[in-house]
Amino acid sequence: MHRRTFLRSVTAGASAVAFSGALWHEAAAALPAATAAESPYGPLLAADANGVALPSGFSSRVVARSLRSVGGSLWHSAPDGGACYPDGAGWIYVSNSELPLVGGASSIRFRADGSVDRAYRILSGTNLNCAGGATPWHTWLSCEEIYRGRVFETDPYGNRSAVARHAMGRFKHEAAACDPDHRVVYLTEDEEDGCFYRFTPDVWGDLSRGRLDVLCAKGGDAVEWRPVPNPSAPLTQTRHQVDAARHFDGGEGCHYAGGVCYFTAKGDKKVWAYHTASQTVTALYGGGGTLDGVDNITGTTAGDLYVAEDGGNMEINIITRDGAVAPVLRIEGHPESEITGPAFSPDGSRLYFSSQRGSSGETTGSGGVTYEVRGPFRH
Template sequence: MQRRTFLFAVSAVAFSGSLWQEAAMASAGTSPYGPLLPPDANGVALPAGFTSRVVARSGRAVGGILWHPAPDGGACFPDGSGWIYVSNSEIPLAGGVSALKFRADGSIDRAYRILNGTNLNCAGGATPWNTWLSCEEIFRGRVYETDPYGSRSAQPRNAMGRFKHEAAACDPDHRVVYLTEDEEDGCFYRFVPGTWGDLSSGRLDVLCAGPMWKKVPDPGPAVFEKQTRHQVSDALHFDGGEGCYYAGGVCYFTAKGDHKVWAYDAAGNVLGTAYEGGGTLDGIDNITGSRAGDLYVAEDGGNMEINIITPDRVVAPIMRLDGQGSSEITGPAFSPDGSRLYFSSQRGTSGERAGTGGITYEVTGPFRR
C-alpha cells in the first residue's frame, strides 16, 4: 500500500484551520481510468476497456443453489487456479452467507452455503488464514467465522463482542481485528486475540479520546445491561460505522452519518480522515482497496457509484449503476489477481427492502495493481 499521501492526511489532525482542511480533504478529479461511458447492456457505466457481467441474481439458480436475497458484504479467496467470492445475506433469521466458486477461466464451477440461520448479515472481513468473518447487524449481534471452502462449520466468536456489528478488518502487523458498529453513536473497536489466528478468546478494546485504547469491561452484556458503546466514558463515537479495510499500517473505516472515510494509523496511533463528504462520493458505505494503493468506496444510495480514492487524494467514480437509486452497492472485493471486481446491488431495480431483486456483478478490466 502506498501510504505517504494518506498518512499525511491522517497526521493533519495535529493542525487546525485551512492547513488541516487542505491536508485532509481528498478532492474530485480525473479518474486514472478516464470518464465513465454510457451504461452497457447490464446498466453498468464503466470507463473504456472495462466490461461487466451479472454472475448471480437473488432467488434465481446459480451453481446449484438459489442465490440469497439482499446480498451485502463480500470478499474473494484463492482456490487453486480459481477463486471464491463469498457474500452475506442481510435478511432476518435466514441471513447467512453463500459462496460462488470460479474456475481459472472465470466460469462458475458451483455455489454453496457456508452459514445459515443468522440475522441480518451485513458486512464482515477476510482473515489472513482465509476465513470470512460475517457480522450480524442486530442488537447484540455476533461475529461468525466461516469457511469459504465449505469444509468446516461456522463458529460464533462471542469474545469479539455482542453489538450491532458491521465490518471487520484484520491487522496482521499488530495482530488485532478492527470492528465497526452501525449505531448513531457507534464505536470503533479492536479485538486482541489471545493467539493470533484463533479468535475464540481475547480482549475487546474501544478507541477513546487521545486517541487511546481502553478495554471494554463486558463485551457480551445482557439485554438490559449497559451496552459496549456506553461502557467506557471517553470512548469516541462515529455516526453509523460501515466498511473497514486495513493496508500498509492504516485502517480505513467509513461512517455514513459522518460522511467520512476515517483513517487510523496503527503504528503512529493517530486518527484522521482520508475523505470528507461534499464531493463526488456520497452515501459512504463499504470499502476495499487494491495492491496499487487505491481505495474503492461503494455508495449506499447517492447516484449508485463506486468511487476510487487514489494515493494522491483524487476522488472519482469508476462505476455507476443506472435506474437503481433505491438500492445500495455492497460487497466490493477484488479477485486474488486483482483483475476482477465483484460487488452487488442489494435491491436491484425493484428497491424492495426484502432484497429479492439483488444482483451480483463482476467487472473485468485494466485495474491498477
C-alpha cells in the same frame, strides 16, 4: 500444508501488501482530505447492457441474481458484504445476506477461466448479516447488524462449520478488518453513536479468546485504546461502557493496509483513517465530492481505496494514493438500492459487488444482483 507453514506464507503475502499500503499512507498523510478529481481510468461512458456505466476498456457481467439458481444453488436475497479468496487456479467470492432471521452467507466458486463452478451456503440461520471481513488465514467474518449481534467465523471453501466468536463482542456489528502487522482485528458499529473497536486474540489465528478494546479520545486527533469491561453484557451495551469512548455516526466499511485502518461513517459521510504509528484518527474524505452515502470499502495493492455508495447515485468511487476521488462505475436504474460487497479477485483483475435491492428496491425479494467488472485496474 501445515498450519504454521500456511500462516508464514500468509504473513509474507501480507507484508507485500503492507509495503504498497505504506506508500499510500505517506501520500494520504500529506493531504488534509481527499478531493474530487479526474479518475485515473477516465470518464464513465454510457451504461452497458447490464445497466453499468464504466470507463473505456472495462466490461461487466451479472454472475448471480437473488432467488435464482447459480452454480446449482439458490442465490440469497439482500446480498451485502463480500470478499474473494484464492482457490487453486480459480477463486471464490463470498457474500453475506442482510435478511432478518435467515441471513447467513454464500460462496461462488469460479474456475480459472472465470466460469462458475458451483455455489453453496457457508452460514445459515443468522440475522441481518451485513458486512464483515476476510482473515489472513482465509476465513470470512460474517457480522450480524442487530442488537447484541455476533461475529461468525465461516469457511469460504465449505469444509468447516461456522463458529460464533462471542469474545469479539455482542453489539450491532458492521465490518471487520484484520491487521496482521499488530495481530488485531478492527470492528465497526452501525449505531448513531457507534464506536470503533479493536480485538486482540490471545493467539493470532484463533479468535475464540482475546481482549476487546474501544477507541477513546485523548485530545485533538490523538486517541488511545481502553478495554471494554464486559463485551457480552446483556444490558449495558459495549459503546456505553467506557465514558471516554469516541463515537462515530453509523460505522460502516473497514479496510486495513500499511499501518492504517480506513473506515466509513454514513451519518457524517466521512472516510476516516486510524494511523497505528501516531495513534491518531483523521478524516481522509469529508464529503463535498462525487462520493456520497459512504458504505463498504476495499483496497488494492496499488494503494487505492474503493468506496461503495449506500444510495447516492449508486457509484463505486476510487480514492487514489494521490488523494483523488472519482467514480469508477455507476449502476443505472436502481434508485432504491445500495452497492455492497466490493472485492477484488486474487489477481486484482476483477471486481465483484452487488446491488442489494436491484431495480425493484425489494430487500426480501428477487431484486438483488451480483456483478463482476473486468478491466485494467491498478494493482
